[in-house]
Amino acid sequence: MTKGTRVVRKEIREKRKTEESGTKEVRVGREVSYSKDYERKSRYSKDAKFEKQPVSTRENGFNRNKSSKREDEKPQEAPIREDLIMGRNSVIEALKSDRTIECLYLASGDTEGSVKVIISLAREKKIVIKEVDRKKLDSMCGEGNHQGVVAIVTPFNYCQISEMLEFAKEKGEEPFIIVLDEIEDPHNLGSIIRTAELSGAHGIIIPKRRNVGITPTVYKCAVGAIEHMKIAKVTNINATIDILKEKGIWIYGADIEGTEFSHQVDFNGPCAIVVGSEGRGISKLTVKKCDKLVKIPMVGKINSLNASVAGAIMMYEVLKGRLVK
Numbered sequence: 001m002t003k004g005t006r007v008v009r010k011e012i013r014e015k016r017k018t019e020e021s022g023t024k025e026v027r028v029g030r031e032v033s034y035s036k037d038y039e040r041k042s043r044y045s046k047d048a049k050f051e052k053q054p055v056s057t058r059e060n061g062f063n064r065n066k067s068s069k070r071e072d073e074k075p076q077e078a079p080i081r082e083d084l085i086m087g088r089n090s091v092i093e094a095l096k097s098d099r100t101i102e103c104l105y106l107a108s109g110d111t112e113g114s115v116k117v118i119i120s121l122a123r124e125k126k127i128v129i130k131e132v133d134r135k136k137l138d139s140m141c142g143e144g145n146h147q148g149v150v151a152i153v154t155p156f157n158y159c160q161i162s163e164m165l166e167f168a169k170e171k172g173e174e175p176f177i178i179v180l181d182e183i184e185d186p187h188n189l190g191s192i193i194r195t196a197e198l199s200g201a202h203g204i205i206i207p208k209r210r211n212v213g214i215t216p217t218v219y220k221c222a223v224g225a226i227e228h229m230k231i232a233k234v235t236n237i238n239a240t241i242d243i244l245k246e247k248g249i250w251i252y253g254a255d256i257e258g259t260e261f262s263h264q265v266d267f268n269g270p271c272a273i274v275v276g277s278e279g280r281g282i283s284k285l286t287v288k289k290c291d292k293l294v295k296i297p298m299v300g301k302i303n304s305l306n307a308s309v310a311g312a313i314m315m316y317e318v319l320k321g322r323l324v325k
Contacts (some may be wrong), residue, residue: 083155084216086137086146088114093224095121100154103127107134107148118149141216156214159230161240164203165247167230175249175270176201176318181237181286182210182277183307190221191308192275197225199315200322204231205240210277241289244272251290253282254314256303258295265294267318275311 085094094101095118104122106115108131122129137146168175178196183189189212196204212218213233219226234240241251249270254262274290276282287293296305296313305313 083153084140085151085153085219086141086149086216087220087223088118088147088149089223090219090226091118091149091151092121093227094151094153095125095127097227099227101125101127101151102154103152104129105137105140105150105152106131107137108132110148115149145220156226156231158233159203161203161205161232161234161243164230164232168202171202173200173202174268174322175247175272176322177244177249177272178204178311178315179237179241179244179251179272179274180204180206180211180311181274181282182207182280183275184210184212185278185307186212186215186217187221188278188306188308190218190223192311193218193222193229193231194225195308195312195315197222197229199312199319201315202230204229205237206231206233207237208233208235238285238289241272241274241286245291250292252314253287253290253293254296254310255282255287255290255293256295258293260292260294262294262296262314262317265292265317267321271318273311273314273318275307275314278307 085091091104092114101122104118104127106119106129119129134148137148137150140146140150164177165175178192178201180189180192183192183206189206193204206213214226214231222229245251247270249272251272251274252265252267253274254276274282274286276286282290294314296310298305
């Protein structure tokens with residue numbers, strides 16, 4: 001009898017003794033329970049029950065690293081389109097202007113109300129009209145409210161500062177310019193453009209960096225005012241302010257640290273109003289470029305205004321002074 005045979009027989013005897021006594025047998029590396037009621041079942045039998053086994057540490061680490069990579073990966077943002085106008089009023093104003101419209105998309109079955117006016121104007125200008133599913137318009141506009149109407153136009157044509165000054169000269173008025181310093185919210189920019197057009201401003205200057213451009217949301221919030229407003233995009237706001245000063249234009253900055261209230265300032269004559277960003281206000285270097293800082297009266301507990309609201313108050317102070325004059 002070999003040594004291996006003796007070991008096997010010894011294990012069989014120990015197993016029989018354990019089954020008879022119904023006790024536990026502890027072996028090195030694992031714990032096995034034997035009892036009289038225990039019935040061994042095949043792993044493939046219908047009655048077999050399995051518990052979810054914990055994943056090994058190595059696999060856990062792999063999955064953890066994989067998930068962390070996925071969390072770190074940010075989805076790529078879709079490029080902002082400047083060739084798209086959405087919203088009924090905005091599209092109507094674009095159709096009435098000299099803007100080149102390449103194509104007009106309408107939601108299928110939506111031909112009531114102002115849509116009839118849009119269709120009529122588009123047919124007069126022989127613009128291609130396409131009826132598409134509303135989901136198609138949703139994908140084109142993202143989160144914007146298109147109201148079932150989207151127009152594809154040529155990208156917005158920014159003007160030069162000299163064109164704004166020439167426009168003021170043609171109207172026989174003193175130049176009135178709005179300078180925006182890092183306005184990043186398209187809703188604020190759209191509202192400022194709308195107010196600027198209503199208050200008689202001759203143009204708006206925005207920086208190329210850290211400032212929202214003429215996007216579909218800006219079109220929507222401006223409600224067509226973009227078609228009647230000259231907008232310049234410049235590389236350096238401070239250098240542009242120096243150019244305006246050379247033209248004899250006074251620079252007024254809307255700032256809480258101003259020395260005078262807006263209703264106390266005489267805005268007659270050539271002027272430019274500087275409006276800062278939503279959170280930071282006017283940058284320090286631009287503040288130094290201003291000829292005068294003007295503050296808006298506030299009596300409440302909150303010490304700041306929305307950028308578009310602050311700009312609107314300043315613009316109407318200018319308009320009020322010119323109307324009284």
